[in-house]
Amino acid sequence: MTGKLRVFLGAAPGVGKTYAMLREGRRLRAEGLDVVVGLVETYGRRGTEEQLGDLPVLPRRPVSYRGTELTELDVEALLARRPALALVDELAHTNVPGGRHAKRWQDVRELLDAGIDVATTLNIQHLESLNDVVEQITGVAQRETIPDEVVRAAERIELVDLSPQALRARMAQGEIYAPDRIDVALDHYFRAGNLGALRELALLWLADRVEEELADYRARHGIRAPWETKERIMVALNGAPQGEHLIRRGARTAARVHGDLIGVHVRLDDGTAQREPPGLAAQRTLLRELHGSYVEVSGGDPARALVDFARSESATQILLGPTSRSRLRELVSGSVINRVIRLAGPIDVRVLPPPEPGLLTVPPAPRRRRPALVPVRRRRMAWLFGPVGVAALAWALSPLRGSLGLSGVLLCLLLVVAGTARLGGLLPAAGSTAAGALAADYFYTTPWHSLTVNRGADVAALLVFLAVAGVISHLIDGLTRRSQQAGRARAEAAVLTRLAGETVESGPRVLPDLVAELRQVFGLDAAAVLVRTGALWQPAASAGAEVPLRPDEASFSVDLGDDAVLVLRGAPLNEEDTRLLGPYVTQLKLARERERLAAQASAAEVLAHTDALHTALLEAVGQDLRAPLAAVRQEAERMPGPGGQRVGAEVERMERLVANLLDLSRLRAGVMPVVLRPTVVAEVVRSAAEGVPGVRVDLEPGLPRVLADAGLLERVFADVLAWGAAGSGAVVDAGVVAGRVDVRMTVHEDPAREPAGLAVVRGFVEAMNGELTVEEAPGGGTAYVISLARAVA
Structure with a gap:
């Protein structure tokens, strides 16, 4: 056992x-x-x-x-x-x-x-x-x-x-x-x-x-029912406006019981391409902000998919919003809310009202506008010649009604209806179908030249004609729309391919060229990029006549960030136009970023020139200072007593500061290279502390090596420890913190004067990709913490 x-x-x-x-x-x-x-x-x-x-x-x-x-x-x-x-x-x-x-x-x-x-x-x-x-x-x-x-x-x-x-x-x-x-x-x-x-x-x-x-x-033990060991609040999302209200209510409930918040969206797996509901992206963002998780599941039955997921995740509550289905649709396909309640079993189901008492149901999503198939001129021609054409054809063939009969003339009229559908679309074809049925009744059914039909067979033939003509018109209209969509898709693909190729080959385009091309592609009256300067808007690039000078004057606007807006004037953009506009917006942002970087590069060039002048000036001053400092040192050596020693110490401090300033200027100018190699901290610290009184080194054994310039690091340690020597000593310890090596030098310096050269020491540390922080030590004094990267073994 x-x-x-x-x-x-x-x-x-x-x-x-x-x-x-x-x-x-x-x-x-x-x-x-x-x-x-x-x-x-x-x-x-x-x-x-x-x-x-x-x-x-x-x-x-x-x-x-x-x-x-x-x-x-x-x-x-x-x-x-x-x-x-x-x-x-x-x-x-x-x-x-x-x-x-x-x-x-x-x-x-x-x-x-x-x-x-x-x-x-x-x-x-x-x-x-x-x-x-x-x-x-x-x-x-x-x-x-x-x-x-x-x-x-x-x-x-x-x-x-x-x-x-x-x-x-x-x-x-x-x-x-x-x-x-x-x-x-x-x-x-x-x-x-x-x-x-x-x-x-x-x-x-x-x-x-x-x-x-x-x-x-x-x-x-075959237990399928959820155990309420931890509250899990599941919110059903469909992109409707009430979804954000559901998420906030669920987040408050989860926070009170210290539970989890899960947002679930069901995609129907009926084989059709579905576009994401417009509000779903904002609801995903809100879920992340409220520390919830988002999941998408697929299924033919939304209610079954929701309940199955709730059981698999041991959810204790399901939050649903009010339905957006009409009563007729609920009678035909059933209520999702009722099915969830029936299937949920022991899981609590809460149906929340909308936040505004007057809104008892979620408003249905707006119907998509069918894009125009043909120009207005062709539609007018179809309305004119379609009904007139079928009536004229029925009249022209009326002498042959004995041989053609009603069925024969109806077949001839179908040809005119199909041509009308191809020319002007579904509505002119429907008008032509109605006109053809009336003309056939008038000329080809008994009694002649009346709208009365005596024989049931003729009524059946006319009804079949109406049905067949409607089906044919609908099919021709659908094929025309698919052809239009395919052509637009090819045009969009060509535009996107060209934009991507130009970005890869030559980088972001110039802003005015992009604005002009955008106006041409979408057939707009005017387009511009406006930039806010204080309370006014100034055009950074524009194309077309009567350019909008404010975002509220435009028929369409897009925020480009950094107080910049793309404004458009012209025909309203449909959903496909808005989708194609996205890559152009990205290109415009890249173009503005390129202009900003170019301006920064120009400013950096000026700063580099100024820095070079400063470096040359500093070196000249350093050369001029060395002679007077040497003379002062000689005079200090001749002075007897502590006064001469004090003057000599100050001269030495000044000489070290001048040398450090010159070396820092050479580092920034790239004249003096910094060679970063794996360095043993203990050896550098002991070398820097040699000859400095009052320094206690307390380093742990096995301290990792750091990536630093040994000579430069020794100068940093020596300068900091010298501040402690001027006071009452220093303590050095080190350790590994967050993957880096922190060397801590606690200095009990003379409080009567501030350490000279702190900015120079910081510059040396930053040149080695390190960081210097100054903080108050717990036991008194000042702690200088130098953080350096660990060397890879």
Whole structure:
């Protein structure tokens, strides 16, 4: 029989995992269970040592490694002792090479296989799946990791939780680390942000495992009804105006119960191409702003698709808006709301009214205008010649009615109706059909030359003529529309291909050319790009006559950003025109961005010329200053007593400042290159601190190398440490923070004067792609923190 594993999981060291494990062991031993401490690391913490109490502790196995005596878990002794429960600390620990197993979790697995229950401890950062995330948060790579499946196989996982503030307080009181490590730990790994992120990781990982176990349990027992372990509010969206009201109501409900918000849109899978409802994009944006998620599902039955998705996601509430279907359509195809209510079962369904009391239903979407097929002149011709033509043809063939008969003349009239449909569209063809039916009745049915029909066969023939003529007209009209759409699609494709090719080959077009082409493509009276300057609008580019001078004077306008608007005047744009306008708007934005960059480049050229003049002036001043400074130094050497030493120190400080200013100007001018190489921080710090009194270097071993110019970095350290030498000393420490190496120099400088050359030092650090921040040190003084990139191994 396999033993059971119990894991005490924590977000960081010091939360009390070992303490909780020992307390549980003492409780079980008091109940009569055979409990043995296989291995526990107390690290000298008084509370943990006291919690050991009277628990029997198994002696550790001594191991010799490279001349050092170490101890490890004695697996053989535990197997021989065979307790009911073994307490084994630090599950992710790496054993000393040459032992029974490489990892402690492998030792524990052997104990479990032998039927011994094990209680152990683990920090969240040691899980293999979270290793890279933890390194990104803390900047520290965890070398000791454990496969997730080992922990997931545990019978019980108990989270030992402690708030970041409480954990930092324990650290500050010396309950976790030795006093000499407290400050560095609080400034680096144990920062409040790091601890909060690690705590969230632990909670999320444990919540995922609990949800997996719950889903597995429901699957094993065939439970399909949702369990309200967590509120999940599902909002059905169809792009209607009331969707935003539904989303906000759902977000408020989810916030009150600490639940999830999900927006769902159903696409019908009936094989037809469907365009996205106009309001759906804005509703997706609102969902993201309110921390909700958006999902699209497809199905032939919207109600069934909504309910199936709600069950799969264990939704507890479905929010629906008022229907936009007419009563006739609901009678024919049924009500989606009623079907959702019938299918939902135990899921709560809420139908919300619109936000305005007067709106009881969602207004139906406006019908799309059918685009004009032919010019107005051709339609007028069709209206004129279609009805007149069929009447004239019926009159011309009336002498042949004895041989043609009613059916024969109706076939001839169909030809005129088809020609009318091709010439002018559906409506003129309908008028021609009606005129043809009346003419055939007048000339070819008895009694002659009247609209009365005596024979039922003639009535049937006329009705068939009306039906066939209507079908033929509709088909010809549809084919003409498809041809028109295909031609427009080819034209759009040609325009888009040309725009893309010009962008790839020659970059963004010039703004006036784009505006002129846009006006020509869409057949507009005028087009312009207006830019706001204060309260006025000025045209940046225009084409055509009577250009709108304000956005409200245009028939159509598009915001281009940065106080710029594209204004158009002319015939209104249809939906296809609006879609084609998008690439032109993008090109206009690129053209304006290119003009802006060109202006910035011109300004940068002027600044570069000015900077060159400044550099030349600075070098000239530096050369002129060196001679007077040398003379002052000679006079200071002749002066007896402290006064001469003080003058000499100030001269040396001034010479260093002038040299730094000159070198900084050379760096910015590109004359003095910065060579970034992997650099050992400790060596550079010690070299800079050599000869500087009152400097204490406290660097951790194994600090990663940084990417820096060693000579330039040494000058930075030397300048900062010199400020401390002028005061009462300096302390240097370093650590890894968020993937970078932060060197912290706490300087107790002379408060009577401000450090000279801080701007120069900052310039040197930025030249090495670093960052210098100045902050007040907790124990007094000023902390200069230099953040540098880690060198890639």
